Amino acid sequence: MNASSNPIEISFELAASRCADLTPLVYRRLFEEHPDTQAMFRSDGGDLVMGSMLALTIEAILDFAGERHGHFRLIACEVASHDGYGTPRELFIAFFAVIRDALRDLLGDEWSAEIAQAWERLLVELDAFTAATG
Ligand code: HEM
DSSP: OOOOOOHHHHHHHHHHHHOSOOHHHHHHHHHHHOGGGGGGSOSSSHHHHHHHHHHHHHHHHHHHHTTOOSTTHHHHHHHHHHHHHTOOHHHHHHHHHHHHHHHHHHHGGGOOHHHHHHHHHHHHHHHHHHHHHO
């Protein structure tokens, strides 16, 4: 993987070097912080949906925080479709903070002030972006 200077990318790269799959970490935290969400995922095939939802979300975050080629547009589409799944915007947005917090715990000492600030800014921008499109 090429060395990156984007703190958001760096945070995911560091996480990938410590943990092959973020899925259990992220959803454990989501279900702890927002217990209602567990029942929202189907019991059959729910694991696949959860893994795929996280992978697509990370792809969209990296694009949104980086080059903005187009993957970030998924976020706007999904605000609307999640409304249909019964996920209000506040909860939808909470998923991004859950991912940030899971990375922060995983990185420990490697969670630098620069990475923390970049994530803080990113969450504010995502909030504004979904408010504008939702
Ligand atoms: C706490 C917040 C969220 C909850 C509770 C939630 C819940 C769900 C649920 C229940 C499904 C499955 C729908 C079905 O049965 O087919 C789903 C699918 C999906 N979600 Fe979320 N979602 C959240 C946030 C997000 C965010 C922030 C994104 C991305 C920007 C996202 C992207 C997707 C995508 C792409 C799928 C389809 C996955 C697939 O079937 O391959 N979700 N979500």
